[in-house]
Amino acid sequence: MTDRAAARAAKSALTARLSSDPGVVGIGLARRDDGYVLKVNLADPAAAPRVPGDVDGVRVVTEVIGVVRPL
Template sequence: MADLEQARAAKARLRSELVGHHGICGIGLVRVRQGYAVRVSLASADDDDLPTDVDGVPVRVAVVGAITPQQ
């Protein structure tokens, strides 16, 4: 599994690769078993062209729906 530094580097690389990609609500890190993964939050399940891993770090996808500001 990936350690925190590997996951941070993978997150930065994936973020730069996904610039302008519609439907992404956020990119972060999550703990998985003995390490970390990159989590991509999507507005809808229509986006399925994301990689399964980046530089050996797993990518987890979560459909969270549209994110709107609270008033």
């Protein structure tokens, strides 16, 4: 089980790693039955292979949501 503090620390590391990737449109925390995971929102599925499966023991999940544009 991953607690919120561990997930937040892993999020900082993952954000630094993926901040320049144009396929990544968002990184956040998500609650799962076994604690917290990192959730990476992607513009397209081609970016998925560049996202690690875990960071510092915290599981990473991805979801393709498309391009995010301001209103």
